Amino acid sequence: MPELPEVETIRQDLRRKVLGSKIQHVEVMPIKTSPRQKLDHFQMQLAGKFFTEVERVGKLLIFCLNDLDSFLLVHLKMTGQLIYVHHNAIIAGGHSFKVFDKTLPSSHTRAIFTLDNGAKLFFNDSRRFGYLKIVDRAQKEGLVGKYGLEPLQPSFTLANFAAVCAGKKTNVKAILLNQERVAGIGNIYADEALHRAGILPDRSTATLSAREIKKLFAAIQSVIGEAIRWRGTTFNNYVDSAGNTGNFSQHLKVYDRSGEKCLSCKTGMIEKTRVAGRGTHFCKVCQK
DNA sequence: CCTTGTGTTCTCCG
């Protein structure tokens, strides 16, 4: 489940790999719901263009192209992967590549980008929730404008975060998950940030003290910063653009640890409930 | 039935 730290890891890695590369051609695996004509149009719009920048807003990747008015959006949703394979990884004789123990393309490969340096970029997505989409500049800017505070940008200040929380009666976890308030937080980092901040996920945001808002703000910054340093969390599906798993999984304190002893207070038991429509993990001893 | 990210729809309240 790629969230901000995972998508940012992919962005930083891919940026170094694809910048300046030309897209020779794109192969899209046909699916029932997408007519051939649409796929052909998608392929034609990309062929011959260069990657000029790789941006991210929230969990959305944006590949900028050299015509300055088309942008390739990639959303990985739950199970999407973007894997870059250098031309020398090709398996003799053909179109298959080896990435660690896996052969690409796999049954989950949805699209293959062939670059002019012989490298390939594979978009895999077992559940097919993710998407690739080409938009123009106006559409891109409209979309970006909908996102809330970016935890990695200078605009992510305590004052701005407090303003985003101000007067909201809904539970605090819903605020964290709402991309229009804070961009990029998903279920894993919402639970982890709330645990670090000592706040129960179902607390009404309006009841949070200034001190709690400050703790939550700091918790979001620290958990996201650390997760990026550890190159993300692999829960079941996530790998980076080289096919490596993330290393933050071993640092998770609450997510997917229900029934286990809390690693912070060493007395509480991690419980699991449903908050904001999502599976929610917390420690009643650490969080109030 | 479950899982999560996101877009849509519904309901409530002032």
Add this chain to the structure above:
DNA sequence: CCGGAGAACACAAG
């Protein structure tokens, strides 16, 4: 009756 907020639902597929 309108608008906004928030909750609930729908959908993707394994």
